[in-house]
Amino acid sequence: MVIGILVGELSVMLAGANYQGLAVAIGVAMAVAIVVNFARLVIGQAAVSAILIVTFAEEAGLHRFADALIGAGTALVISQLLFPVRVVAILRRAEADALAEMARMLDDTGRALARDDSTSTEETVDRLGGLSQPIADLTQTRESSRRTVRSSTIRWGDLTPILREDEHVDRLIYLGESCLTLARTTAAMSPDERHRFAPMVCEIAAALDMLAKDLNGHATRQRAVDRALEAARPFGGRPTDDDPLTVSTHLAVLLVATDIMLFAGIDPHDVEGVLQEDIDRPRVARPAAVPWLPWVSWRPQLPLRTRLRTWRARLSDFVSREESRKESSERDRQR
Secondary structure (H helix, E strand, C coil): CHHHHHHHHHHHHHCCCCHHHHHHHHHHHHHHHHHCCCCHHHHHHHHHHHHHHHHHCCCCCCHHHHHHHHHHHHHHHHHHHHCCCCHHHHHHHHHHHHHHHHHHHHHHHHHHHHHCCHHHHHHHHHHHHHHHHHHHHHHHHHHHHHHHHHCCHHHHCCCHHHHHHHHHHHHHHHHHHHHHHHHHHHHCCCHHHHHHHHHHHHHHHHHHHHHHHCCCCHHHHHHHHHHHHHHHHHHHCCCCCCCHHHHHHHHHHHHHHHHHHHHHCCCHHHHHHHHCCCCCCCCCCCCCCCCCCCCCCCCCCCCHHHHHHHHHHHHHHHHHHHHHHHHHHHHHHHC
């Protein structure tokens, strides 16, 4: 809009408020917006602003341009300094939508396996293609978030939580693929095997639904991981049967459990320990906080006792340094 107003004022000043000036103003405003590499919406706004100025302005003047600069400056202060985009929160909302879709489809699959309804199972597997839409939305949200970080004040702060959340998006995509594999392999098994795997599929769906409802909660992530592992452990080892379909299903269970642990925030070394049965209950790392301002510390909020111990340690260190400084000064005076 500022570009269109400036070009329109210059066109009125140099060419006058006529058709020739209107054509020149539109062409120059759009060309400048394209050179600056603005979006189509901004290019259209520049052209419309130039049209309005040339059409309705009685004489050239910079007061409209000054008003536009004031409005643009106010908008930048509000959008970039006071209320910047919360990238981590946006990514987690997209992640929650994808997790909810995975949970819904796995729950439908588990119920169909329990009913031994072949037609319903096939329909459920077909509906798993609906997972592609939330995954596509998640990928698009991540790309938009990257552009936002490059062009906003968010880059002034600590980018570690944003980069970590970006890694979680990749792990969530892998989790979606693992869920698809699990649903397809269990649906193709024999009736007895379907009944045996049905409760496990429903439990994993419940764990994913738990994650989707509270991604910011550390305790919720821990409970979801515990629930998924408890359901998947009896089916995660190598099966005694050498049937390829059974082996594939057990592998799918192992992949789903692994991807849930990695997405929830468990250290990869601990995940390896769980798979090797060296660790019984892995601990989920506390998720990063989501502050309103980019320059606010991104570190997770520590418990009150931990913060008190940290403050006491800092105070004690400060007091000891002051005492050492006074003693050193006293020795220097005595010398």
